[in-house]
Amino acid sequence: MPTISRRNFTLLLPAALAACGASENRGPVFKSYGGPPVTQVVVQKSNRRMYLLSGRSVLKSYDFGLGTQPIGHKQFEGDGKTPEGLYFIDRFNPRSRYHLSAGISYPNAYDRAFAAQHGLSAGGDIMFHGRGPEGRQLVKQRKDWTAGCITVTDDEIEDIYAMLSLGLPVMINA
Template sequence: MASLNRRHFSLAGLAALAACGAPTPQTPTFKVYSGPPVTQVVVQKGQRRMHLLNGTTVLKSYDFGLGFQPVGHKQFEGDGKTPEGLYFVDRFNPRSRYHLSVGVSYPNERDRAFAEQFGRDPGGDIMIHGRGPEGNRLVRQKQDWTAGCITVSDEEIEDIYAMLQPGVPIMIYA
């Protein structure tokens, strides 16, 4: 009987060791950021430059593309414009068709009220995102191709995704 328990214990130990080397399901890996927190994002549409700041210190800066009608504030769904004004990081999408994406809190109350005056939908789902397969093809044709989002390279969105937290203000200037 003791021999049977030892054999059972030995088999259980071997099974446990074998499991250590077994392949695990592939899970997405994300960059980790351990620097100073980003306290605000400043987007300068006209200069096509975005800055991630801690206080007044610029931590990182990026060039970007915009919506297919980049001049002016987004007013309605389908207008191809990128919003202007104060918004906030409100969500993260690790399964974006554009690699990764970070949500911008457009539309706010003012945006909804403006569109409602005209019986229109203000639109939504504005993101800072990578290019993904579709964007890599489109960006070669022209810089501003999104429906109103801010687009950076896939590598850059990995950094941005790691650095931002929900609630960080995003100030978007003309």
């Protein structure tokens, strides 16, 4: 078996990495946003509309899908519901299996205590996210397909991801 010298490996490495980036599967796009700061996200579950606000001005709005059981507040892990109430953006995942995702701080102390009173877990990992390959197939079957997350198209999550910041309040209404 032929061996590759350290010098040849160093020369081949950039070409190999470039070839990896040439796949047809588009990865996350990291857009930038230079407009007014988003000061709050308001989610209206009943009419499936999300608003990114700066003060009282709507900067952008989006249609979305919810959990498999869209009516009511998330109470337990696996209930398929999307939480309702005041939460905050608490993390970003550029390697999400659903293209990109921004975490919502569910469960809060009240959510955990309520679930514990019933001997159950409140669950977690609630996000704004795109669809990714798996979600693109699931959304063809039903609009509300997540375990409780709020989902938009991959193009839309790229814009949203650029506009959100850690600690941003998220008000999710019924």
